[in-house]
Amino acid sequence: MAKNVCESVRGNRPCGNPVIPGSKYCNNHGGHAVIRSREKMEKRQYHIEKYNQELDARIKGFEEHSRLTSQIDELAILKALLDNVLSQCTQPIELLSHTPMIADLVQKVDKTVCNIHKMQKSMNMLLDKQVIAEMISAIIDVVTEEINDPKVVKIIQARLKDILARDE
Numbered sequence: 001m002a003k004n005v006c007e008s009v010r011g012n013r014p015c016g017n018p019v020i021p022g023s024k025y026c027n028n029h030g031g032h033a034v035i036r037s038r039e040k041m042e043k044r045q046y047h048i049e050k051y052n053q054e055l056d057a058r059i060k061g062f063e064e065h066s067r068l069t070s071q072i073d074e075l076a077i078l079k080a081l082l083d084n085v086l087s088q089c090t091q092p093i094e095l096l097s098h099t100p101m102i103a104d105l106v107q108k109v110d111k112t113v114c115n116i117h118k119m120q121k122s123m124n125m126l127l128d129k130q131v132i133a134e135m136i137s138a139i140i141d142v143v144t145e146e147i148n149d150p151k152v153v154k155i156i157q158a159r160l161k162d163i164l165a166r167d168e
């Protein structure tokens with residue numbers, strides 16, 4: 001039996017009507033409804049995924065910010081420790097005996113500064129995207145004001161939004 005006939009059974013006999021493409025049933029047995037409900041679910045799924053992506057981006061922003069803050073705190077502590085050690089070394093012999101500790105602290109300061117620079121750089125890149133979003137919104141305003149054909153305006157808006165939606 002061909003696959004593109006309705007699976008619904010009437011009495012003992014299968015319906016046998018041609019199916020609505022994309023469903024297992026004919027028009028009389030709910031083929032359209034099956035497709036409609038699937039489309040509805042796909043649309044819902046799409047919105048859920050989009051929402052989750054936005055949420056992830058926002059959480060990532062928070063995390064980055066708090067990581068940066070903790071690194072800045074760390075740097076302040078390391079600097080204080082280093083100052084403390086150095087101020088204790090009034091004699092060259094003391095400086096010598098503290099050298100491993102000083103070297104360790106200097107290395108930690110260096111690493112922390114490096115981390116902070118990296119984080120600030122990636123956060124600036126995020127900020128750039130926000131600036132682009134604002135620019136595109138301003139361009140859409142100009143287009144809406146200057147072009148009288150609503151069809152053309154809609155097309156331009158959609159294309160600009162597509163550009164913004166691109167990941168990289």
Ligand SMILES: [Zn+2]
Nearest residue numbers: 006015026029
């Ligand atoms: Zn049928």
